[in-house]
Amino acid sequence: MGETRATSQAVRDSGLPPVITCREPGSFARGVMAERHPALIKQVREAFPYGPRQLRALDALLHEVVHGVVEPLGFGSPDRELWLARGREHFGRPWFDAPFLWAESYFYRRLLEAVGYVDEGPWQGVDPFAPFKRAELRGGTVEEELRALDDLVGLPAAERATALLRASLWGNRADLGFRGPAGETVPGEADPGLVADDSESLWALLAQDPAVTVAVIADNTGRELIPDLVLIDHLLEHGHADRVVLHVKPGPYYVSDATTADVVDCLRRLGRAPGEAGRIGGRVWQAMSTGRLDVRTHAFFCAPYPYERMPEDLRAELGTAGLTILKGDLNYRRLVGDRLWPATTPFADLTAYFPGSVAALRTLKSDVVVGLDPQTLEGLRSGRAWRTSGTHALIQVRAQPGGPALSAPPRTG
Ligand SMILES: O=P(O)(O)OC[C@@]1(O)O[C@H](CO)[C@@H](O)[C@@H]1O
Numbered sequence: 001m002g003e004t005r006a007t008s009q010a011v012r013d014s015g016l017p018p019v020i021t022c023r024e025p026g027s028f029a030r031g032v033m034a035e036r037h038p039a040l041i042k043q044v045r046e047a048f049p050y051g052p053r054q055l056r057a058l059d060a061l062l063h064e065v066v067h068g069v070v071e072p073l074g075f076g077s078p079d080r081e082l083w084l085a086r087g088r089e090h091f092g093r094p095w096f097d098a099p100f101l102w103a104e105s106y107f108y109r110r111l112l113e114a115v116g117y118v119d120e121g122p123w124q125g126v127d128p129f130a131p132f133k134r135a136e137l138r139g140g141t142v143e144e145e146l147r148a149l150d151d152l153v154g155l156p157a158a159e160r161a162t163a164l165l166r167a168s169l170w171g172n173r174a175d176l177g178f179r180g181p182a183g184e185t186v187p188g189e190a191d192p193g194l195v196a197d198d199s200e201s202l203w204a205l206l207a208q209d210p211a212v213t214v215a216v217i218a219d220n221t222g223r224e225l226i227p228d229l230v231l232i233d234h235l236l237e238h239g240h241a242d243r244v245v246l247h248v249k250p251g252p253y254y255v256s257d258a259t260t261a262d263v264v265d266c267l268r269r270l271g272r273a274p275g276e277a278g279r280i281g282g283r284v285w286q287a288m289s290t291g292r293l294d295v296r297t298h299a300f301f302c303a304p305y306p307y308e309r310m311p312e313d314l315r316a317e318l319g320t321a322g323l324t325i326l327k328g329d330l331n332y333r334r335l336v337g338d339r340l341w342p343a344t345t346p347f348a349d350l351t352a353y354f355p356g357s358v359a360a361l362r363t364l365k366s367d368v369v370v371g372l373d374p375q376t377l378e379g380l381r382s383g384r385a386w387r388t389s390g391t392h393a394l395i396q397v398r399a400q401p402g403g404p405a406l407s408a409p410p411r412t413g
Contacts, residue, residue, distance in 0.1 A: 057114035105304035146277035167227040174223035176256035198397035206240040212322030214241040219328030221262035319355035347371030
């Protein structure tokens with residue numbers, strides 16, 4: 001409990017706990033900036049027959065990230081001014097000094113610049129992470145996971161719902177930023193006991209109004225998005241939602257984050273699978289064509305800010321949803337704020353600003369965690385790097401204040 005008390009005191013003294021940066025040697029954030037990003041640049045470099053211009057730009061970015069200072073986007077970049085305004089105080093300073101959230105987000109923007117993704121030219125629109133995403137979709141693990149859907153067919157609806165929710169949750173472990181673009185680092189064994197589990201509240205919220213729209217803010221494609229689509233199909237088929245809006249990234253980001261093109265690839269993969277997976281793929285495709293599943297995107301999903309700073313149009317849009325489900329670690333960091341919160345800080349307090357009811361489905365892959373009860377935290381302390389290794393997961397829910405009481409009805413689906 002010592003750490004909690006000490007940090008809580010710091011929160012009381014300073015108002016807010018420190019924003020995470022990459023400054024601290026040995027910290028998780030430092031490792032991402034000093035090791036993962038350079039490794040990613042090398043892997044992208046080898047994945048395409050880029051010309052000298054792209055190769056030079058990638059090498060310069062690698063050098064800059066580790067040894068140099070943050071440089072602005074080139075003069076030709078359409079969002080150069082936008083990024084200058086977003087980070088005036090970080091330019092000309094070491095990357096390690098900037099907030100982790102800002103530095104990671106800007107790193108991905110610079111990587112896209114280096115490979116010519118945005119600028120007019122032959123590499124415009126060519127997703128530098130596509131080879132890794134495609135390899136995962138073709139792989140044996142996806143095939144096994146799709147086949148396993150047949151085993152759920154005969155299950156009572158509530159059991160099936162629990163299994164699908166868990167599959168969507170643990171799908172988040174498979175992100176290619178965390179495991180390396182080639183999926184090389186296998187995370188330790190998953191701990192099935194969640195560190196926080198508000199799933200009953202989640203189902204209770206979904207039972208309140210079958211005419212509701214559910215928003216899902218997606219995270220990774222492939223092994224995460226496929227179970228997300230399967231869960232969405234379940235919500236639509238079993239009267240938990242009348243309509244689902246799936247929010248994806250407007251462009252490649254954090255290696256495997258899902259874009260519209262990735263949704264299409266995943267749907268194709270589902271649709272050509274035999275058995276239940278194929279049937280689900282067909283239904284989801286159909287749901288898109290009738291508008292019951294609406295795929296949308298917003299520039300803010302690639303912005304270097306917490307959701308507390310979301311623009312009015314996005315706030316209004318999410319405010320119309322009965323529930324917003326946020327997938328993954330980055331969305332969690334952006335939801336509660338990328339700070340060294342005491343782990344027992346109430347989730348509801350930090351998400352009170354969010355429009356409507358909100359649920360986070362996330363495996364733990366960075367230092368941020370809130371909403372744990374003190375006993376759970378005590379038990380975890382003796383373990384390994386539970387905050388960052390992807391072995392632990394949580395489901396946290398905050399119902400809209402003033403909404404109907406959350407008593408869990410008997411579940412049928
Ligand atoms: O949002 P996701 O896909 O669950 O996780 C993204 C992530 O792997 O990327 C960062 C490292 O680059 C970590 O903060 C985080 O764990």
